[in-house]
Amino acid sequence: MFAISAPTxxxxxxxxxxxxxxxxxLLVVFMDWNLMRAxxxxxxxxxxxxxxxxxxxxxxxxxxxPRIVVNDLVLGNAAWSDKPNMLEIKRxxxxxxxxxxxxxxxxxxxxxxxxxxxxxxxxxxxxxxWVFKDQQPDQAVSFPVIDRLAIDQGSVTYRxxxxxxxxxxELKTREGDPKNPTLTLEIDGKGSFKGLPTTLHAQGGxxxxxxxxxxxxxxxANGILGKxxxxxxxxxxxxxxxxxxxxxxxxAGNDLASLFPIIGVPIPPTPAYRLAGFLDHVDNVWTFSRFxxxxxxxxxSGNFVVDRNxxxxxxxxxxxxxxxxxxxxxxxIGADRGADPSxxxxxxxxxxxxxxxxxxxxxxxNAEVRFRGEKIISDNTPLTNMSAHxxxxxxxxxxxxxxxxxxxxxxVSYIAMDSRQSPIVTHAEITAKGLNLGRLFPGSxxxxxxxxxxxxxxxxxxxxxxxxxMLASADGEAALIMxxxxxxxxxxxxxxxxxxxSLLVLLGGDKQVPIRCMVSNFKAEDGNFVVKDLLLxxxxxxxxxTGNVNFGDESIQLRLVPxxxxxxxASLRGPIVxxxxxxxxxxxxxLGGPIVRGGLAVALGAVTSGIGALIPLLDFGTKRESNCxxxxxxxxxxxxVKSSDMAPRRSKGRPAARE
Numbered sequence: 001m002f003a004i005s006a007p008t009x010x011x012x013x014x015x016x017x018x019x020x021x022x023x024x025x026l027l028v029v030f031m032d033w034n035l036m037r038a039x040x041x042x043x044x045x046x047x048x049x050x051x052x053x054x055x056x057x058x059x060x061x062x063x064x065x066p067r068i069v070v071n072d073l074v075l076g077n078a079a080w081s082d083k084p085n086m087l088e089i090k091r092x093x094x095x096x097x098x099x100x101x102x103x104x105x106x107x108x109x110x111x112x113x114x115x116x117x118x119x120x121x122x123x124x125x126x127x128x129x130w131v132f133k134d135q136q137p138d139q140a141v142s143f144p145v146i147d148r149l150a151i152d153q154g155s156v157t158y159r160x161x162x163x164x165x166x167x168x169x170e171l172k173t174r175e176g177d178p179k180n181p182t183l184t185l186e187i188d189g190k191g192s193f194k195g196l197p198t199t200l201h202a203q204g205g206x207x208x209x210x211x212x213x214x215x216x217x218x219x220x221a222n223g224i225l226g227k228x229x230x231x232x233x234x235x236x237x238x239x240x241x242x243x244x245x246x247x248x249x250x251x252a253g254n255d256l257a258s259l260f261p262i263i264g265v266p267i268p269p270t271p272a273y274r275l276a277g278f279l280d281h282v283d284n285v286w287t288f289s290r291f292x293x294x295x296x297x298x299x300x301s302g303n304f305v306v307d308r309n310x311x312x313x314x315x316x317x318x319x320x321x322x323x324x325x326x327x328x329x330x331x332x333i334g335a336d337r338g339a340d341p342s343x344x345x346x347x348x349x350x351x352x353x354x355x356x357x358x359x360x361x362x363x364x365x366n367a368e369v370r371f372r373g374e375k376i377i378s379d380n381t382p383l384t385n386m387s388a389h390x391x392x393x394x395x396x397x398x399x400x401x402x403x404x405x406x407x408x409x410x411x412v413s414y415i416a417m418d419s420r421q422s423p424i425v426t427h428a429e430i431t432a433k434g435l436n437l438g439r440l441f442p443g444s445x446x447x448x449x450x451x452x453x454x455x456x457x458x459x460x461x462x463x464x465x466x467x468x469x470m471l472a473s474a475d476g477e478a479a480l481i482m483x484x485x486x487x488x489x490x491x492x493x494x495x496x497x498x499x500x501x502s503l504l505v506l507l508g509g510d511k512q513v514p515i516r517c518m519v520s521n522f523k524a525e526d527g528n529f530v531v532k533d534l535l536l537x538x539x540x541x542x543x544x545x546t547g548n549v550n551f552g553d554e555s556i557q558l559r560l561v562p563x564x565x566x567x568x569x570a571s572l573r574g575p576i577v578x579x580x581x582x583x584x585x586x587x588x589x590x591l592g593g594p595i596v597r598g599g600l601a602v603a604l605g606a607v608t609s610g611i612g613a614l615i616p617l618l619d620f621g622t623k624r625e626s627n628c629x630x631x632x633x634x635x636x637x638x639x640x641v642k643s644s645d646m647a648p649r650r651s652k653g654r655p656a657a658r659e
């Protein structure tokens with residue numbers, strides 16, 4: 001038996017251990033790393049639930065920061081996809097930091113991707129293919145630390161058949177632009193987004209910045225979706241979780257309504273527009289603030305907020321137009337909005353807006369919108385300014401109020417539309433306050449006259465999914481009254497076809513005749529507004545009207561009969577008839593009476609050598625007076641017209657209070 005001392009035994013043991021370590025190192029250094037391709041493939045496949053293979057060489061250079069190069073790796077796609085592979089990379093070259101790996105997890109000082117091709121898609125059932133085995137769709141993704149990432153000739157395809165979206169993005173990294181060194185990623189995209197042809201060019205910062213919510217990610221991009229053009233420049237906050245943006249944003253296109261399928265925010269149709277402002281996104285609340293721009297020929301500015309934390313989403317806006325062209329608002333009521341002539345429907349004989357309200361849009365969001373138009377440009381109506389407070393709550397739209405400055409007064413409307421009923425049921429209360437008759441007809445002789453002010457009210461209920469159908473089915477009352485004021489004598493004489501006195505007025509100058517009262521009181525049934533009382537009572541002439549205005553076929557049938565209160569040497573005393581349509585109304589004398597009187601004058605003139613010709617034309621007048629007090633009282637009782645409605649207009653900027 002030989003005894004070996006403890007030091008000798010330890011020496012031999014240390015020698016054996018060093019030999020084993022040296023042999024292991026030699027095996028690692030000179031081993032064929034391709035032997036690891038199959039085990040790695042099995043491990044990745046087990047972890048992801050997808051096939052994974054390395055078809056090219058696998059090499060490793062050892063060190064404290066070992067370098068690993070993998071060629072031609074392929075990750076399979078979800079079973080439901082018609083694309084076999086989700087990811088293909090021609091060459092993956094990376095370095096691994098061992099110390100940082102042991103201390104804080106995966107860490108790569110450098111990764112270079114050559115010709116990566118990724119397919120990101122969503123199934124018809126809404127399942128994304130980037131959700132792997134045992135992973136929840138909304139589970140946060142943990143990204144490793146990467147110090148430097150380079151991409152050469154990469155591409156990403158995004159497909160979502162549920163949104164009719166198929167986009168191809170080509171991306172690459174480059175050295176920072178000397179003018180803007182923070183932008184190192186370039187993306188060019190094309191395809192279709194929600195069925196619209198789409199192109200995109202974007203520059204972004206280092207992809208490494210994406211990993212941290214504390215590091216804002218710079219971005220600059222411009223794109224076209226259909227006929228909508230957009231540019232952005234700014235930073236993304238926590239972009240991987242899409243939780244914040246701070247961007248200078250410009251948007252332009254042919255029609256704001258075309259944004260609805262893109263962003264899901266309902267906006268009425270408009271003419272061409274261009275808007276520029278600041279876009280912010282925090283906690284699922286989008287804010288387009290301090291924006292300015294044009295819609296048609298009108299300027300617009302303000303703030304627009306969409307809160308998608310609420311169901312349905314909530315829109316809040318505060319908008320101002322310093323110079324508003326009335327036609328640019330046409331889309332808000334389904335009327336002509338000055339669109340491209342090639343897109344306009346054929347010309348119609350109708351005037352009332354017949355475009356259907358979009359019920360889907362009314363249900364897509366709740367809203368509270370305030371709008372102020374400081375100056376209005378209108379071809380046909382003497383409007384001066386407007387303010388509106390619009391609210392939408394669960395499909396019920398309310399304008400409370402809609403206030404127009406018109407003819408020296410205000411036209412104030414309170415409108416409620418309930419789209420939950422089919423067709424839409426609309427209740428409207430409209431108040432005319434302090435309207436000046438002369439300013440209503442600025443091109444006439446009334447414009448220079450002290451005609452006083454008028455007031456009126458209407459209470460209507462209608463059913464229909466357009467303005468035309470609502471008015472064509474309207475029931476209710478409407479009245480417009482004037483208590484006092486004056487009117488030109490010449491107009492009154494001509495209304496009576498009073499030839500002799502009209503000549504005297506022309507020779508001596510027109511004079512103002514006091515108005516005792518003016519009353520127009522209508523009863524509406526199924527869109528037919530029938531005259532209940534229609535009277536202009538002055539010291540010279542009474543004008544009494546009958547007839548109706550039908551909003552169903554847009555026809556007018558009014559007959560105005562003048563009753564002279566004074567003597568005239570030559571008066572044909574013919575009624576005035578207003579007939580035709582809203583688009584082509586006609587005003588003419590009713591010729592039956594005047595022709596008979598004129599014919600009789602000619603006959604008597606022949607018999608009496610001209611002297612008797614004057615007899616049929618003599619008008620001795622009548623002293624009959626109208627009961628103004630009773631008629632004014634009835635109009636006030638029917639519709640609630642108040643004496644204050646005829647008061648002068650309030651000072652600018654103070655909307656009329658609801659009475």
